[in-house]
Amino acid sequence: MTQAQATPDPAPTGDDALLESWAQSEYKYGFVTDIESESAPPGLNEDIVRFISEKKGEPDWMLQWRLKALRHWLTMTEPTWPKVDYPPINYQDIVYYSAPKQKPALGSLDEVDPKLLETYEKLGIPLEEQKMLAGVAVDAVFDSVSVATTFKETLREAGVIFCSMSEAIREHPELVRAYLGSVVPYSDNFFATLNSAVFSDGSFVYVPKGVACPMELSTYFRINAMNTGQFERTLIIADEGASVSYLEGCTAPMRDENQLHAAVVELVALDDAAIKYSTVQNWYPGDERGVGGIYNFVTKRGKAAGRRSRIAWTQVETGSAITWKYPSCVLLGDESVGEFYSVALTNRRQQADTGTKMIHIGKNTRSTIISKGISAGRGQNTYRGLVKVNKGAEHARNFTQCDSMLLGDRCGAHTFPYIEVKNRTARVEHEATTSRIGEDQLFYCNQRGLRTEDAVSMIVNGFCKEVFRELPMEFAVEAQKLLDVSLEGSVG
């Protein structure tokens, strides 16, 4: 375990002062859409779960699964091991269902409330198909309900199912029943179990045997209503020899209250299948005093179930007041591969405890972990990772590289790498560095004519390069811009 903690200093000087004021940049997605919504009363009990299930017209097996999760959740306690600090959450104050008021099933985009479309336009999401030159299919989740899924027809021709989870439960129950909870069981952990009971919507993807999904798939999540939790559930299945690349983006309005986001994502890759899952997370981070912001408590796990299956997680985390998230890979199949590439940036008073778990079960399984943590303002950034090699995982290999960068002197970076190896043939490598953004680097850039603001942006982007290059092209650009926006105003 290594820790780098800057000592608190009431009066930062020089470049530190410039970097410290990073917090001043504005959150540009902080608008609220004035739209009528239909909500459940706050609180959580069996009636609420039944209400949600009924609203969504679910079959009884789904309702029973939810109730089983709720009953289990009531026996659980919230985890306290993450290195994050927040006041207790009253789960009875939260609204567990909120949907834009209109008929739930939408035949085409024309039926979507224009105000919603406007919101997505503000977010820069190319929801209207004619604008979709990039060939990205988008599913948009607004508060709890999936609003529109674009490019459905093109995908259907390829045999790919890409729809909201609610629709999948109705239209493809056999697939949902077979795989839902197969990677993250309803009893997995406090937040995943809560999600299992009350999940509202999310995306569902099935790529059939031998099909390479013809386009990037994408979901945008937006929390709009007040005091609302968002509990989406995503399930992606790549059948034998199939491949798919999926991206999610997230934003929320600026509000003084903290909002809970407890999502679950399950990935299943069968023999020779590959799933690439990328996240650009920009939930509202709260203000510089630490008021407001999203609690992002998310369980993401992929099962490399077959021979040579591959799962790659790439995440760029710049938002949320608190992030608690460990996208993981269970490497079950022989020769399967797991990858995790992460940039986590904490600024203002943001706290992130994030990392991954690589569980090696099959023979000759390989995993790579590249984690880049950036702390600024009074941000606290923790990498927490587990590399586990089981007894039967002959010749398993892991490489971990874990770098932290500190901007200013009031932030912290922490690293908790856990390694458990039960097979002598395994090879596990771990490299870690912690650096402060160098005054020397800044001066060098300044001397070449670059303003400090541009220099910081360049140095930070360079630091993150190994992760950005794993993102699909257009999203790499977006991620870079996102960092630049966060860096705006950091230098007086």
Next chain:
Amino acid sequence: MPLLEIANLHVSVEGHEILKGVDLTIDTGEVHSIMGPNGSGKSTLAQVIAGHEAYEVTEGSIRFKGRDLLGMGPDERAGEGVFLAFQYPVEIPGVSTNYFLRSAVNAVREYRGQDPLDAGSFMRLVKEKAALVDMNAKLLSRAVNEGFSGGEKKRNEIFQMAMLEPTLAVLDETDSGLDIDALRIVADGVNALRGADRAFLVITHYQRLLNYIVPDHVHVLMDGRIVRSGGKDLALELEESGYGAVEPAAAG
């Protein structure tokens, strides 16, 4: 009007006075050399001209083209045409030399009220200037100075100088750690850039570099003061008799 006018410059670092009243005037087109033993304040002078924050100017002034240089940030000084070839060039992981340079060139151009260079013009300029210092094009796609040899780093400094076309180039012990071939390449690059509209301040510990970059004026810096000034022969004299023989009384 002189290009650079340093008057009674006193500089401290963490409370220790390093420069104790330096006077130096450089005109456009001239090459000046500052020589002196280790710890005499040579590098401090270079860093202060470039605007490093860690050095505190307690007294005196620096004027550049008649304007107060000390009131400008380091990026503005670069825009005005001040370039420092670093003694220890800094590495910037993940940022390619090409990208870095293009950003720098365009930042300086913006400051000077010129349009940014498009990718094609930039690459043409790179090709032209890289030839000047025999810069390996492969290095340009690598991260700034990362994994460069000592010689490659110094060459990269001169290459950047050529790209940024400064009015005043300060070379801080660019010869340190270079073998004779690398030294010659660096000196050739500098000589190619000499001209009526540009001045150089070449800081060095050894006379050797001045065989290749022949200065118009040589100054000896000792214990924070310029104790002697003369023509290029002064360097040769120092080579023979050493710094110990310099008589402080000769200071003007």
